[in-house]
Amino acid sequence: MENKTKSSGLVAGVIACVLAVLGILFLGIVFIPLAAITATIGSVIAIKHKNLAGIGVNILAWLLTLVGLFTSPILLAAIGLGGIGLSQ
Helix, strand or coil: HHHHHHCHHHHHHHHHHHHHHHHHHCCCHHHHHHHHHHHHHHHHHHHHHCCHHHHHHHHHHEEEEEEEHCCCCCHHHHHCCCCCCCCC
């Protein structure tokens, strides 16, 4: 039982990091929402089990997800921030 809680949230955080990097490099419209969902699940599990390594990896996943969000013009337009640089 102790071994199960040792890596709680860590695997989801690593998967979210991989999805976020794929979203930054390739197809953000697909991978960034998946990374956000996976990072949310991993964050909840890691905080619930008080796993510091899992929380740290999930924070990294959230940072990568935000970078992917801000570098994807389609996702920015979807949330209404597409023309923020064009307004005066």
